[in-house]
Amino acid sequence: MEKADNVFVPLNNIQEETFGDIRKNAVENGRIIKEAFEGSFDIVVKKGYCAGKCVVFANCDGLCNSQRIADNAIRPILTFGGKLPEDSPIDFICDNIICGTEQRRAKTLDEAIMNMLRGTLLIFVEGEQTCIIFGVQQIPERALQEPDTEVQEFGSREGFTENIKTNLTLVRKRLCTANLKIEPQEIGKTSKTRIIVCYMKDRVNSDTLAEVKKRLSAVDMDTVLGAGYLRKALDTNRKSLFSMTGQTQRPDTFAAKLCEGKVGVIVDGTPFALVVPKLFIENFQTLDDYINRPFFAGFMRLIRFVAFLISIFLPGTFVSIGLFHQEMLPDDMLYNIVIMESNTLFTLTLEALIIHFIYEIVREAGLRMPKTIGHAVSIVGALVIGDAAVTAGLIGAPMLIVVAMTAICSLVSSEVYQPISVLRIVFIIIGGFTGLYGIMIGAAALIISLSSMTDYGVPYLAPFTPYNKSMWRDSLFRQDMEKMGKRVFDINALKMRGKND
Secondary structure, X not given: OOOHHHHOOOHHHOOOOOOXXXXXXXXXXXXXXXXXXXXXXXXXXXXXXXXXXXXXXXXXXXXXOHHHHHHHHHHHHHOOOOOOOOOOHHHHHHHHHOOOOOEEEEOEHHHHXXXXXXXXXXXXXXXXXOEEEEEOEOOOOOOOOOOXXXXXXXXXXXXXXXXXXXXXXXXXXXXXXXXXXXXXXXXOOOXXXXXXXXXXXXXXXXXXXXXXXXXXXXXXXXXXXXXXXXXXXXXXXXXOOOOOOEEEOOHHHHHHHHHOOOEEEEEOOOOOEEEXXXXXXXXXXXXXXXXXXXXXXXXXXXXXXXXXXXXXXXXXXXXXXXXXXXXXXXXXXXXXXXXXXXXXXXXXXXXXXXXXXXXXXXXXXXXXXXHHHHHHHHHHHHHHHHHHHHHOOOOOHHHHHHHHHHHHHHOOOHHHHHHHHHHHHHHHHHHHHHHHHHHHHHHHHHHHHHHXXXXXXXXXXXXXXXXXXXXXXXXXXXXXXXXXXXXXXXXXXXXXOOOOO
């Protein structure tokens, strides 16, 4: 039997077929394109003549505007009655015959085919080893909608879509300045996914920008089908539950982060963008905080932070008090809890773990199920967990209240839901075996771990540690716009105080 290494080839080692330079024979170029796609019905190759010269058109049907192809390219070329110059017929066609603003050239068939698959029209002229790439894109896309995960009360209702040009336009209209720089790249050997790196030239730190470009250039993947593929590459702290690579569905939030001196990455086909570096305190800030009055914005930030602590520590604390520290509860409350929990089959620790796993299953089902049966699953989940489980003696009512409170609090800050869902299970186990002492040690270890996180030279817990007085103007609480100064926040001020990678 052959070794597995000889049978299975890693995707990154697959060599894609290349087609070389463009041939002078226009018909030969069309034949190569047809053979490359083996008769795919959406690949259209058409031959015609312009002033006696053979011209071949190639496009991918469905990604192009057929009316624009006919009116702006094919009809003007085929009906041209003059004479093409011998020295530069392609330049003459671009400048005097076809009508369109997006016109480029390609010297290799690989580049030409890649552009054709992005909705452009290829024009090959007999005797020329360069083809015209004519922009006639009409790629199907979703209309602008309000983001699902970042709902704002007073903010914009526009969210990113899957079209990279639409996303760039949404950012451009919010930052009308020449300092907004856009650098395109391609990632993925097979997918050749387009990404754009965005930053404000007058505010970004040059070291941070260089590091982002370096990490993106080092990505060696066969296919990149979304921004999530790149998140790991941009994040140094891969073993941590928390990430210093943020994401947003909102173009206004994305523009605000760029104005803070951060670097953004937009990936074609993904309705959200990546932003680096990200601070821990940003998980509890929203765009509404800058629209509401400062006292209310600070109050809501405090509520979100308290909800974060409750969602992590409440179940473990309840289990540890119920098992090891009953003297901390009032007599009446302790008596009621004992009566209710005495009818259940499991210990507090096992009971908390079971109900949290059930909640995660119901949540995942609600996330993945068809919308038409959403209410049915919600009702069944509520009946099974809320009434039948308590009546059957599988779960106590106090634990049900704790889990309900935890579930609500964990959804207040959706950005940190993933680490919350894991940490609360960890603290339940710690509290069930070691009590409050273990909870305190675990909390200290968590704080130390967060304090040690540094990416792109910026500490994750800044401006708390290391302490930065000037940045407290817009951290857990927000001051008036007049007191914060012309710029709300500047990430580079924190970078100078942190360690470089």
